[in-house]
Amino acid sequence: MRILVLLHSTTGNTRLMMQHACRWFERQGHEVLLFDVTRGACPDPNDFDLLGVANPTMYFRGTLTMDRILINLPAARRALHPVFLYATCGGEPGAQFDIYADLLADKGYRVIGAKYNLAPSNYPHHRFLADHTRLLNPVALRLAALSPHVRPLVGLFSHVALEPTPSDRDDLEAFCRVVLETASSPRVGMPAVEKLHPCLPGVKAMGFSMTREKIARFTRFTVDPKRCTACGVCVKLCPEQVISLAGEAFMPVFGPGCNGCYTCYNHCPEGAIRVAPLPAGAARYHGPSAQMRRLFED
Numbered sequence: 186m187r188i189l190v191l192l193h194s195t196t197g198n199t200r201l202m203m204q205h206a207c208r209w210f211e212r213q214g215h216e217v218l219l220f221d222v223t224r225g226a227c228p229d230p231n232d233f234d235l236l237g238v239a240n241p242t243m244y245f246r247g248t249l250t251m252d253r254i255l256i257n258l259p260a261a262r263r264a265l266h267p268v269f270l271y272a273t274c275g276g277e278p279g280a281q282f283d284i285y286a287d288l289l290a291d292k293g294y295r296v297i298g299a300k301y302n303l304a305p306s307n308y309p310h311h312r313f314l315a316d317h318t319r320l321l322n323p324v325a326l327r328l329a330a331l332s333p334h335v336r337p338l339v340g341l342f343s344h345v346a347l348e349p350t351p352s353d354r355d356d357l358e359a360f361c362r363v364v365l366e367t368a369s370s371p372r373v374g375m376p377a378v379e380k381l382h383p384c385l386p387g388v389k390a391m392g393f394s395m396t397r398e399k400i401a402r403f404t405r406f407t408v409d410p411k412r413c414t415a416c417g418v419c420v421k422l423c424p425e426q427v428i429s430l431a432g433e434a435f436m437p438v439f440g441p442g443c444n445g446c447y448t449c450y451n452h453c454p455e456g457a458i459r460v461a462p463l464p465a466g467a468a469r470y471h472g473p474s475a476q477m478r479r480l481f482e483d
């Protein structure tokens with residue numbers, strides 16, 4: 186089987202886990218292309234037998250960058266072309282799978298399954314809170330071990346509770362196995378969208394209600410000119426290409442069209458980008474921990 190996986194990962198959690206999934210597919214004898222959607226024109230899924238869509242949850246839905254990619258995807262040429270959805274999130278994917286399943290169904294694709302893994306949050310406000318409660322980490326680990334339902338709640342104040350475990354890796358591999366079986370079985374219909382991820386109705390409603398305009402309210406960035414070295418990293422990494430270096434000092438200027446992904450904020454090497462009420466560069470996420478990499482880099 187030829188498998189195409191479209192990937193959007195802002196700080197590496199989803200990338201690490203999907204790389205693991207793709208290596209697993211390859212070990213089963215399949216040909217896999219893991220394509221970073223921020224790196225140029227998307228391959229045509231019609232040239233593949235199975236499509237994967239993998240990205241983090243943001244604002245209780247998928248990323249606006251992945252929305253744009255799916256909206257522009259060519260329609261499926263063969264009936265019910267199979268697709269699997271994958272997310273990493275700091276607690277709750279909300280409406281992510283529902284929104285993508287609808288977008289893909291409109292184009293003739295058939296979502297055959299969806300899966301998410303908890304991973305440390307890269308949302309600076311969330312990390313800022315957890316940085317101030319880290320003394321509770323030992324308690325958090327104990328609570329998180331009690332039940333999978335408790336873990337996301339504990340993860341609200343402790344990122345150690347969100348670090349993936351060997352059983353998360355086993356679950357991901359089990360999901361990949363089911364995806365292969367379902368994709369090769371033409372008689373299996375698409376699961377009801379509401380079964381892709383049952384969650385509290387209010388949370389899904391929040392995800393459905395998030396528009397680019399609303400998200401823009403969470404991302405009013407300013408740059409500290411004393412810290413910024415005009416290195417251009419933020420300009421290069423912005424998936425929507427809305428940052429430019431302007432003026433005599435070549436300071437970053439944020440144009441319209443931001444998708445609120447915080448890539449610029451998390452990757453600025455100087456911690457020069459500020460979003461109120463946090464201090465400039467506070468609580469940036471530097472990517473998967475050594476512990477997490479050991480688990481998924483095989």
Ligand SMILES: Cc1cc2nc3c(=O)[nH]c(=O)nc-3n(C[C@H](O)[C@H](O)[C@H](O)COP(=O)(O)O)c2cc1C
Nearest residue numbers: 195196197198199241244245274275276277306307
């Ligand atoms: C702007 C922003 C919004 C987020 N919103 C959510 C959310 O609504 N629910 C959630 O569970 N995690 C949320 N997160 C956490 C990310 O989904 C999580 O850290 C993910 O693993 C990041 O993946 P990546 O490293 O592949 O980009 C958010 C992160 C950011 C930066």
Ligand code: SF4
Nearest residue numbers: 413414416417419453
């Ligand atoms: S990444 Fe940071 S230091 Fe580099 S140009 Fe952007 S704001 Fe300035």
Ligand code: SF4
Nearest residue numbers: 423443444446447449
């Ligand atoms: S300006 Fe920053 S938050 Fe907005 S889309 Fe670009 S990288 Fe993402």
